[in-house]
Amino acid sequence: MHRVNFLRNLGIGAKLVLWFLVVALVPLLMVGSLAVRHATNSIRDEVTNNLATVADAKTKKIDNYFTEARHGLHTMARNPSIIDAMLQFDEAYQTAGVDSRSYSDVDAQFRPFLTDYQQYYEREARYYDLFLISPDGDIVFTVIKEDDFATNLMTGIYRDTELARAFQTASATHVTEISDFRYYPASDEPAAFVAAPVFKSSRLVGVLSLQMSVSHISRLADDRTGLGKTGESLFVSREGVEVLFVSPLRHDSNAAFRRRVTIGSQNAIPAQQALLGKRGSGISTDYRGKEILAAWRYVPDIRWGVVTKIDTEEAFASSNRLQRWFGIVGLVTFLTVAIAATIVARSISRPIGLLTKSVVRIASGNLDERVQITSTDETGQLAAEFNRMAEHLHETVAELSQQDARTTTILNSTADGIITFADNGTVLTFNTAAEKLFGYTADQIVDRNVSLLFPEQTNKLRLNEPSAAKQAKTGGEKEIEGHHRDGTKIPIALRISQMTYQDQRVTIATVQDITERLQTEQQRKRLLEGIGEAVSRLSNASSKIVEGATEQTQAADAQAASVSQTSATIEEITQTAQHAVERAREVSESAARADDVSQSGRSAIDATTTAMQSVRSQVQATADRILSLAERAKAIGEITDTVNDIADRTSLLALNAQIEASRAGEAGRGFAVVANEVKSLSQQAKQSTRQIGQILREIQEATTTAVVATEQGMVSVTEAGDVATEAKQTIDSLAATVGESATAASLILASASQQAVGLIELSQTMAHIDQTAKNSLQATRQSEQLARDLKQLGDHLEQLIDS
Numbered sequence: 001m002h003r004v005n006f007l008r009n010l011g012i013g014a015k016l017v018l019w020f021l022v023v024a025l026v027p028l029l030m031v032g033s034l035a036v037r038h039a040t041n042s043i044r045d046e047v048t049n050n051l052a053t054v055a056d057a058k059t060k061k062i063d064n065y066f067t068e069a070r071h072g073l074h075t076m077a078r079n080p081s082i083i084d085a086m087l088q089f090d091e092a093y094q095t096a097g098v099d100s101r102s103y104s105d106v107d108a109q110f111r112p113f114l115t116d117y118q119q120y121y122e123r124e125a126r127y128y129d130l131f132l133i134s135p136d137g138d139i140v141f142t143v144i145k146e147d148d149f150a151t152n153l154m155t156g157i158y159r160d161t162e163l164a165r166a167f168q169t170a171s172a173t174h175v176t177e178i179s180d181f182r183y184y185p186a187s188d189e190p191a192a193f194v195a196a197p198v199f200k201s202s203r204l205v206g207v208l209s210l211q212m213s214v215s216h217i218s219r220l221a222d223d224r225t226g227l228g229k230t231g232e233s234l235f236v237s238r239e240g241v242e243v244l245f246v247s248p249l250r251h252d253s254n255a256a257f258r259r260r261v262t263i264g265s266q267n268a269i270p271a272q273q274a275l276l277g278k279r280g281s282g283i284s285t286d287y288r289g290k291e292i293l294a295a296w297r298y299v300p301d302i303r304w305g306v307v308t309k310i311d312t313e314e315a316f317a318s319s320n321r322l323q324r325w326f327g328i329v330g331l332v333t334f335l336t337v338a339i340a341a342t343i344v345a346r347s348i349s350r351p352i353g354l355l356t357k358s359v360v361r362i363a364s365g366n367l368d369e370r371v372q373i374t375s376t377d378e379t380g381q382l383a384a385e386f387n388r389m390a391e392h393l394h395e396t397v398a399e400l401s402q403q404d405a406r407t408t409t410i411l412n413s414t415a416d417g418i419i420t421f422a423d424n425g426t427v428l429t430f431n432t433a434a435e436k437l438f439g440y441t442a443d444q445i446v447d448r449n450v451s452l453l454f455p456e457q458t459n460k461l462r463l464n465e466p467s468a469a470k471q472a473k474t475g476g477e478k479e480i481e482g483h484h485r486d487g488t489k490i491p492i493a494l495r496i497s498q499m500t501y502q503d504q505r506v507t508i509a510t511v512q513d514i515t516e517r518l519q520t521e522q523q524r525k526r527l528l529e530g531i532g533e534a535v536s537r538l539s540n541a542s543s544k545i546v547e548g549a550t551e552q553t554q555a556a557d558a559q560a561a562s563v564s565q566t567s568a569t570i571e572e573i574t575q576t577a578q579h580a581v582e583r584a585r586e587v588s589e590s591a592a593r594a595d596d597v598s599q600s601g602r603s604a605i606d607a608t609t610t611a612m613q614s615v616r617s618q619v620q621a622t623a624d625r626i627l628s629l630a631e632r633a634k635a636i637g638e639i640t641d642t643v644n645d646i647a648d649r650t651s652l653l654a655l656n657a658q659i660e661a662s663r664a665g666e667a668g669r670g671f672a673v674v675a676n677e678v679k680s681l682s683q684q685a686k687q688s689t690r691q692i693g694q695i696l697r698e699i700q701e702a703t704t705t706a707v708v709a710t711e712q713g714m715v716s717v718t719e720a721g722d723v724a725t726e727a728k729q730t731i732d733s734l735a736a737t738v739g740e741s742a743t744a745a746s747l748i749l750a751s752a753s754q755q756a757v758g759l760i761e762l763s764q765t766m767a768h769i770d771q772t773a774k775n776s777l778q779a780t781r782q783s784e785q786l787a788r789d790l791k792q793l794g795d796h797l798e799q800l801i802d803s
Contacts (some may be wrong), residue, residue, distance in 0.1 A: 274305025439485030
């Protein structure tokens, strides 16, 4: 885990250098180690094979040496001269002794011959002396004549020597016997003996023996051909439970027949293995405590062990040199790769480091930061795309800032106070209306608990409470008490709702001062009362107009009947004229009254129209504000869509960058990290725009509901205004008609007054009166109908006001 964290904390330059070194050195180390191991094994096999070859050669030479000695002595023992010498020396020794003339004669006869044999082999460093031994063990002849001459090997002082053992074996088994090398007192040096029985007509007449010189063995051991500067060959034999070195050592010239090792100990392991009859090779430790590579063989004829060895330091010198050279080459390669990797890594990591610093500066808020493009490769392309992304981000943030400012302006322009807070009661936003209502500024209340505004009502503001949640779902309104900054209590009308923003539940509280709302309602009530009173007066006036119109219609009917009867008689004309004058006067008076009533109705209608226009203006202003809010919310939604589209394009650009980075392999891994960060930023921007869109949709839904309600109120007010306008037009028409009626009545009165002037104008006057009467009748009937319509309009307005 710590290694993973260490790698994660490394910079891209260090990682590139590290991976360059790994890629370059791991194969080198693997191939080099395999090559060195193979070379070491080959060298070891070669040295081992060489040691084995030398050991086999030494073993063969020793075996040949003793075999030749055996075969040569066996042949020599069958030589007639040897047999004859053996018989004569034994007879002279037994009969007269070695000091007798007879012995001297025999010695003079055979010594040159036997001396030639001895000297021939002595020149070759093979044999030191020649012995003729009687069957009883008496040494009857030697060429050298040392202290062992004329002694008995069965009973004399040399009975326990290797010469005595070889004699006894050869005489007893009738075969040629070779003894082991041991110290021989007569010659005062190590010696071995080969003894062959001498027969005369199948009768044992004596034993011929040769003393084998140790110098030949030493010469074989000293021959170190193929063993280098530290290699050597050594010969060992077994003496009881000990290993006896029978040849001098390279580093211990006095070791022959003096150095011993106990069998079973940890010393001279190759020699012990050889004496056990085994052959092999391996690494061990020699008598100096040095590590050696040795090969060992067993010589069964003489029961010797042959060991060839060489110090491993010399044997593996070429392997060690190869390892040193490999280390030097590896070090040079490491330094070369490290320098090249550092240069390449800096060429890659430096632009990425500059890009990273620019990203950090942009993340810290410096959106004007741009990356300097110094190349046209993928890094330069990434820097160019990063600059484009930064430019888009700068524009997006600017648009979001403008949108946030517009949203804040819209919230601050609302008449109701709007407060948003989290589940823990922390206030998030506080608009201007809320500032006016509570006396706090937004800076003083934001990030503080909402209980500061509603100390006793905090639970009613939390949607996780069952009652509050139920009210929020049903959109109910609750009346609570809020606290002004100066300590006064404010009756508040509260509506609460809930939304989720960035996985956080946010409560939106809409507050309104109940006192101001009551004042507004009272003003509206007084306005409605005034409108009702005006409508009532309009209704009363309309009733009167209807009554007057009815009477006028009846009067016109009567006038028409009178005019029809005028043509009957002059008297009736006179009476009708008088009656007409009276009726005309009454009509004139009724018309005057109707004119007064119509003027009053016109005034009432004008007042109603003015009031309705005022209401309509207020409703229209409210509708305009709500529509403006809706249009701004829509504009914000369009900007949010644009930001969302920019985020999608940024995600697409990041995806393309990731694809290009994956194509670039290891070199593009850093680009993939930056592309992932860009994609993450675009996804965060997209998530933010989605949340803003959700808020805007909620605002649009609320504004749409308000617009619909306002439009319905507008329609009602418009309809009421239209009805008032129609009533005004009717009253104006009625006033005109009444004026015309008054004019007609004046004419009738004038005509009636002129009837006294003369009957000449009677016919013309009556015709005119008849036509006027008909016109008056039609106008009166229209006035009556308009009056009825006006009355119905007044009744309808009363119903609207009552509802």
